[in-house]
Amino acid sequence: MKTINLRTAAANPLTRFLCMVVVFFFLVGDAATHADLSKLAVLEQRIQSASAHPDFPDDVYGLIVINQALTSLKAGSGGIGACLVNSRTGQVIETGRNRQHAPHFRSDLHGEMDLLNRYEDRAQKTRDKTTNPRECRDLVLVSSMEPCPMCLTRIINSGIKTMIYVAEDPDGGMVSRMDQLPPFWQAFAADREYRKAKCSPDIEQLAMDLFNYSNRSFARNRKNQKNKIKP
Numbered sequence: 001m002k003t004i005n006l007r008t009a010a011a012n013p014l015t016r017f018l019c020m021v022v023v024f025f026f027l028v029g030d031a032a033t034h035a036d037l038s039k040l041a042v043l044e045q046r047i048q049s050a051s052a053h054p055d056f057p058d059d060v061y062g063l064i065v066i067n068q069a070l071t072s073l074k075a076g077s078g079g080i081g082a083c084l085v086n087s088r089t090g091q092v093i094e095t096g097r098n099r100q101h102a103p104h105f106r107s108d109l110h111g112e113m114d115l116l117n118r119y120e121d122r123a124q125k126t127r128d129k130t131t132n133p134r135e136c137r138d139l140v141l142v143s144s145m146e147p148c149p150m151c152l153t154r155i156i157n158s159g160i161k162t163m164i165y166v167a168e169d170p171d172g173g174m175v176s177r178m179d180q181l182p183p184f185w186q187a188f189a190a191d192r193e194y195r196k197a198k199c200s201p202d203i204e205q206l207a208m209d210l211f212n213y214s215n216r217s218f219a220r221n222r223k224n225q226k227n228k229i230k231p
């Protein structure tokens with residue numbers, strides 16, 4: 001049986017080089033993990049010291065959805081949160097958050113989708129001659145970010161007539177592009193009010209930072225991919 005002499009192996013320049021590479025990547029990876037954790041801790045501290053400003057009526061709901069977004073990041077998913085409010089009473093009747101990556105990958109579980117799944121599963125509305133399952137009178141959906149095309153069409157289909165979002169998403173948001181929806185969906189959404197929430201700049205910035213925290217690696221990979229493509 002062949003035996004390995006450790007002293008000879010350690011003296012081998014190739015072995016030493018490989019060991020240095022392994023140690024380097026271990027240290028860099030560890031440092032990156034610590035940097036990520038400390039950035040999340042800073043975000044959490046900023047959220048804890050944020051408060052609703054009397055000049056911004058939607059701050060109280062903005063705080064709820066950014067806390068949901070933080071919970072989502074801590075659980076390993078994307079930094080987006082949402083809630084459903086009864087506008088007559090001001091009561092939050094449901095909360096939701098992105099669950100796309102944990103406990104396992106689910107491409108449909110954006111924050112708004114999770115919220116509506118929870119609400120509709122609990123409400124269990126059925127359709128008959130007198131009731132309409134899309135009757136969502138007084139309900140306002142609040143999201144920390146402008147909904148994507150998938151979530152926007154789901155929200156339209158749910159029957160919810162009022163939806164507000166804390167921060168705009170110029171790259172992926174669909175509310176600012178409602179005029180590009182297919183004609184059926186535009187007509188379906190004709191009586192809806194979907195708009196940016198009236199939140200203070202601090203809370204809006206937090207919503208964006210939470211979103212960008214989870215999107216950072218995806219955006220970086222996409223940029224690297226673009227750089228690789230030769231014209």
Ligand SMILES: [Zn+2]
Nearest residue numbers: 110147148151
């Ligand atoms: Zn979405």
